[in-house]
């Protein structure tokens with residue numbers, strides 16, 4: 091059972107993506123009132139969700155803890171291996187298996203599912219189990235202010251709340267209101283990310299592609315290339331294969347594509363493929379209409395909380411990861427878990443601003459470090475051809491020849507320790523530590539100063555009374 095807040099307040103969450111929905115669920119669990127404002131309808135969102143999403147152990151663990159394990163497992167596939175190939179030739183470089191006992195230590199699993207299942211507000215897996223997200227149909231916020239705090243809608247209507255949460259992704263209006271500019275929009279893009287799916291039946295019907303479905307364990311396929319990379323995996327929920335493709339655009343005129351929902355012509359994606367192994371080429375020929383999003387390396391955003399201490403950004407709006415990152419959804423759900431745990435301690439309104447600032451303090455280093463790791467991973471996946479890339483490939487080939495993990499990850503390795511830190515993150519522990527070290531101290535100091543003030547007032551009254 092989660093601890094319920096002594097004081098219940100109203101939150102307006104702008105954005106019904108993973109961050110907004112997770113935040114609504116988590117806040118409801120600790121007793122707060124939440125309204126989610128989402129600009130798109132469920133049908134629009136499910137049409138706009140073009141591909142697969144990967145949930146690493148640190149996020150599946152939180153969702154399991156919220157009672158969603160059975161539901162999630164019904165619509166997802168658990169992956170326990172990675173196969174690495176060379177993008178241009180298809181050469182097999184090696185494999186890595188996640189050991190069950192090792193994953194158990196983290197408390198979660200690698201779950202792969204269709205993005206529409208997790209990102210649509212009312213048909214979503216999450217909200218169907220937690221009707222936490224009362225969202226008026228397709229509501230767009232046009233302006234926000236921490237003074238009020240208030241949100242103005244396209245209809246001209248103004249909504250008031252105790253706290254506004256900006257879970258409105260990139261081009262976040264809440265981020266712009268806090269920081270004063272659109273940080274993400276202003277950053278240059280380095281590559282393009284294409285997101286699509288391939289019908290499972292079509293792949294199984296092709297003798298060259300059918301083996302992708304006949305692995306002894308569910309496998310993620312990664313192609314490492316010269317300025318290009320691809321990742322493919324089976325998803326739960328639909329009989330489809332997800333395909334993620336990153337390219338440094340060689341061709342001008344395609345750089346304006348930047349929308350998860352923007353249905354592109356398949357030929358636009360295929361034009362960017364460059365030299366690529368025959369199986370990958372075949373997969374892309376069978377693919378559905380892709381979406382294309384710009385991949386940006388955005389420096390950490392300094393302010394997540396507004397000057398009034400009543401408005402905050404979370405998820406992609408606060409710490410944008412490169413598009414297609416493994417940890418994108420995970421960071422959003424961790425944010426929600428930390429945020430709600432802090433607000434489970436709410437006893438009076440004075441604490442609101444402290445909790446919003448504590449949220450940033452607790453999350454910013456973790457998110458910056460994950461952002462850095464994801465940027466490095468992407469660099470590794472699409473390293474330009476040259477001596478460095480060749481050396482990395484040789485090292486992987488050598489490990490495979492010795493029967494080792496392609497990445498050199500063993501339970502005794504330093505990488506495994508780092509992964510355990512990454513996946514073993516426990517939002518509740520983080521907040522409990524903060525509460526014991528700072529939150530309680532602050533409460534006690536406040537109570538002491540109230541007691542001192544009362545004592546002084548009593549003494550003042552007594553002396554006035556004596557004089558009279």
Ligand SMILES: Cc1cc2nc3c(=O)[nH]c(=O)nc-3n(C[C@H](O)[C@H](O)[C@H](O)COP(=O)(O)OP(=O)(O)OC[C@H]3O[C@@H](n4cnc5c(N)ncnc54)[C@H](O)[C@@H]3O)c2cc1C
Pocket residue numbers: 104105106107108109110127128129130135138139140141142143144205209229230231232257258259260262263285350351404405406407414415418419420422
């Ligand atoms: C339609 C869509 C499809 C996606 N598909 C995939 C996928 O297939 N694979 C993958 O790895 N990642 C996908 N992502 C990205 C992934 O969801 C995010 O990277 C990550 O999970 C962080 O989520 P978020 O909730 O912080 O932001 P987002 O997922 O960007 O959600 C922000 C939400 O806020 C809403 N919003 C923005 N401004 C306003 C406003 N002014 N008023 C009301 N609502 C507003 C948006 O419509 C959106 O639903 C998708 C994102 C979207 C929006």
